[in-house]
Amino acid sequence: MRRHAVLPWSSKLTAIALVGVAVGIWIQALSGVAEYPTFPPGPVALLAVAAVIVLVDRWWWIPMSGLLLSALILVGAVVRPGTANRLSDPAAGGAFTGTLIQVLALVLGVAAGLVATVPNYRGRTSAA
Numbered sequence: 001m002r003r004h005a006v007l008p009w010s011s012k013l014t015a016i017a018l019v020g021v022a023v024g025i026w027i028q029a030l031s032g033v034a035e036y037p038t039f040p041p042g043p044v045a046l047l048a049v050a051a052v053i054v055l056v057d058r059w060w061w062i063p064m065s066g067l068l069l070s071a072l073i074l075v076g077a078v079v080r081p082g083t084a085n086r087l088s089d090p091a092a093g094g095a096f097t098g099t100l101i102q103v104l105a106l107v108l109g110v111a112a113g114l115v116a117t118v119p120n121y122r123g124r125t126s127a128a
Contacts, residue, residue: 007057010116014066017109018050021073024102028086031094035082042073060117067113074106 022043029036046069053066077083086092086099 007054008116008119010112011053011057011063011066013112014063014070014109014116015050015053017070017105017112018046018053018066020105021070021102021109022046022050024098024100024105027094027098027101029098031092031098033082033086033095033098035080045069063113063116066109067117070106070109070113074103074110077103077106 025036025040025043025046029038029040049065049069053062056062083099083103086095087103090096
């Protein structure tokens with residue numbers, strides 16, 4: 001049974017952010033960024049998690065999956081020197097644009113995922 005008649009805005013925003021990350025990765029791959037294969041599998045996983053967030057609002061921890069995935073990828077993007085290199089070269093076109101979209105969507109995914117998860121967890125612990 002769904003707890004919400006309508007999916008909370010923060011859960012929607014988390015799912016949208018994951019789609020944004022997938023788009024950013026695809027743009028980088030299509031632009032020829034060496035770190036990505038021609039068809040990177042990561043966006044498929046991101047879209048799957050986004051779909052689960054939108055379609056399965058049954059358990060309190062569902063939005064946390066988007067939060068954790070976004071945080072994990074964001075940490076990986078920050079520690080890799082390639083991210084900063086691509087962001088420091090706007091002339092690189094697709095590589096710059098894809099990286100910028102990816103990083104902004106990751107930050108949005110972490111923030112929205114946190115906003116979506118905390119009330120769900122609090123509601124679970126106060127109802128017990």
